[in-house]
Amino acid sequence: MYLIYSFLLFLFLLFSIPYFLFRMVTKGKYKKGLRQRLGFIPQVKNKDIIWVHAVSVGEVIAASPIIDAIRKKFPRHNFLISTVTDTGQDMARKAIPDPKEIIYFPLDFKWIVNKVLKVIQPRLFIMVETELWPNFIRETKKREIPLAVVNGRISPSSFKGYRIIKPFLKRVLSNIDLFSMQSKLDEERIISLGAPEEKVHTTGNVKFDGLKTEIPDREKLAEELRISSKDLILVAGSTHPEEEEIVLDVYQKAKEEFPNLKLILAPRHPERIPEVEAICKNKNLFSIRRSQLLRTPNSLPRRQAGELRTPVILLDTIGELAKVYSLATVVFVGGSLVPVGGHNILEPAALGKAPIFGPYMHNFIESARLLLEGKGGIQVRDKEELLENILSLLKNSEKREKTGKRAQEIVKRHQGASERTVELIGKLLE
Secondary structure, eight states: OHHHHHHHHHHHHHHHHHHHHHHHHHHOTTSTTHHHHTTOOOOOOOSOEEEEEOOSHHHHHHHHHHHHHHHHHOTTOEEEEEESSHHHHHHHHHHSSSOSEEEEOOOSOHHHHHHHHHHHOOSEEEEESOOOOHHHHHHHHHTTOOEEEEEEOOOHHHHHHHHHTHHHHHHHHTTOSEEEESSHHHHHHHHHTTOOGGGEEEOOOGGGTTOOSOOTTHHHHHHHTTOOTTOEEEEEEEEOTTHHHHHHHHHHHHHHHOTTEEEEEEESSGGGHHHHHHHHHHTTOOEEETTGGGSOGGGSOHHHHHTTTSOEEEOOSSSOHHHHHTTOSEEEESSTTTTTOOOOOHHHHHTTOOEEEOSOOTTSHHHHHHHHHTTOOEEOSSHHHHHHHHHHHHHOHHHHHHHHHHHHHHHHHTOOHHHHHHHHHHHHHO
């Protein structure tokens, strides 16, 4: 089974080379971590290493409170962080204090994996949110290194795919020592796929623990974005293709009733900013990047400086979305009006901002359920309902504040997953 898996992985990479080369040349992607993905990583002198693997930005954010909790309980250990994406690397440097090393995760071939494990020799390997690499897991287990899945979740699409390879997956899962899952549903799914029941626990979503309930430099950010206390702010976070058009149409309609309404638009993938700028231009909307606003108005072209009070602000920086949510009067979280599966609606909720989101929330079922049942979030079906609810919240400050307060209380009630997870991890370390 492992030979077949390795062969299929080799074929996939072989046929993907033209795509990767094209992205490398045109976008600069994959170039940075190529050597490390092939197993050439820096020498790690300290041998008391806990290796934490977090695929990208969201997983790094989830890893942060777990790492903090482990540090408090087991201070002698050091941390090595691995990611798959460049944005994950950037976030790890911001969110994880004093890691021993931040690397790109190696390609899942036996010879590469063993080369990397020989250099790092971790005391424990932690996977954030159930990213399973069969060869890596098998070779790590052979070296008697404990493996843990933390903040684990199985989305409906992943569950459907995993069931097709259940006999093989059962063998992979048997090598993992601990599954710390977000919800009972995730626990049931991982057990049904073959994880040993005695190793599986429901500890809650650690993203609740990493959420900020207030932003200390909020006023500074507002000043940088040229936002005054009189402005109403619509923040649309983590948007995808087709959603920007919807948000911009809704914004134009809402602005007819609220002329002091400003829009901050944050595409999920910052490399799409030029595409979103073109969409704004087609709708006769002036846009400006957040990075441009770090300059003084005098440094901008006159036309831009003259219109600086009314542009659509495009968030092109990494790791600032939560801070931007703190400025919002109304929040829409993207990936939910198109069949992507939604994004983190807990970030604005933690700041007392009731998130509006669409019907496609299958990657965040539990978060959506909690907010909807607690009346701390609003789900809409389409553009018309999005406009209707945005106008309702803009018109009714009391409703807006009550819904936001309920959202924040829900977040606070569900914090503590990191400590529960670390109690279980402690048994592996001891």
